[in-house]
Amino acid sequence: MEKVINQTRKLLADWYQRYHRRLPWRETRSPYRIWVSEVMLQQTQVQTVLPYYRRFLEHFPDVKTLADADLQVVLKAWEGLGYYARARNMHRAAKDIMQKHHGEFPDSREALMELPGIGDYIASAVSSIAFNQPYAVVDGNVKRVLSRFYELSDPVNKSFSYRMFKAAAQDLLDHRRPGMFNQALMELGALVCTPKNPDCRHCPIHPLCRAYQAGRVEQFPKRIRSPKTPLHHIAVGVVYKKDRMLITCRKPEGLLGGLWEFPGGKVKKHETPEKTCIREIKEEVNLDITVDRHISQVKHAYTHFKILMDVFLCRYEAGEVKLNGPVDFRWITLQEIDQYPFPKANHKFIPALKTLSSTPGQK
Secondary structure, three states, X not given: OHHHHHHHHHHHHHHHHHHOOOOHHHOOOOHHHHHHHHHHHOOOOHHHHHHHHHHHHHHOOOHHHHHHOXXXXXXXXXXXXXXXXXXXXXXXXXXXXXXXXXXXXXXXXXXXXXXXXXXXXXXXXXXXXXXXXXXXXOOHHXXXXXXXXXOOOOOOOOHHHHHHHHHHHHHHOOOOOHHHHHHHHHHHHHHOOOOOOOOHHHOOOHHHOHHHHOOOHHXXXXXXOOOOOOEEEEEEEEEEEOOEEEEEEOOOOOOOOOOEXXXXXXXXXXXXXXXXXXXXXXXXXXOEEEEEEEEEEEEEEOOOOEEEEEEEEEEEEEOOOOOOOOOEEEEEXXXXXXXXXXXXXXXOOHHHHHOOOOXXXXX
């Protein structure tokens, strides 16, 4: 088995040197920049990350700049990338690095894992790539390669399998060049050993791959069928008072924490979206409103659920804002809307809002 492992390491290293993509985070040994890239790449495609990575580093070129920044500025820079807890945790981690590590990025995997938002994967990635320490990384691409290479029947989408995949990756890891090897294994999964129609003919390790030799590549990786994703019907109101509209800020923790949005909530059974909009705005911000017209219907998918959002243009009638749920509010003009970070679902109807020929407050 040792001979197979050594051969696999050499074949994979040779392939990576010839065919890997030229990506900006591969042109640096800066632990800060590598960390930023790894956080962004969690559950996000490379092509999506590239422009965000460049812009983020323009705003926050080092850990001190990030730590000193206001969270709203960080969230605005992250806007559209999703999974906003990543940005909030990065901001908190940067502050910890400045306060607890005197601004020096920790080179210990144990110290890294004490920082907010850093678990086994990111700690192993930064340790191996930035500091050449022998820790294997396990992401979706790595699991897929390993499951085919070893014919592993453990399901890749269940947490109880992680320890087994981690052990397999650690056994295969090239301790002399751990950072390069980790990137090579991930790159192989991204470019060649893909979920559908893997390009086995151009895979450097296919002669050693058990699933390939057995003609069973398409049977791996194994997955346990996930339950059907629930759909929530939401009603949202864009409430105008003269020439200003109301936005509210979510709690800093949890889903979309710290982002701004228009008030609203779930449509109850046997309730029309219009009635929901009126009820939710009264419950959430204590305002009496009139629904003026329907603006848009938006569909959006999160990790564990989907939403169908009906958006209404509303007229302020009476009341003073009293928050029940949100932590802050603003009455803003349409021209000011781009100054605030909003969830992607809101961005799907904001263009329609900008093109309205008139608003209740402008009649």
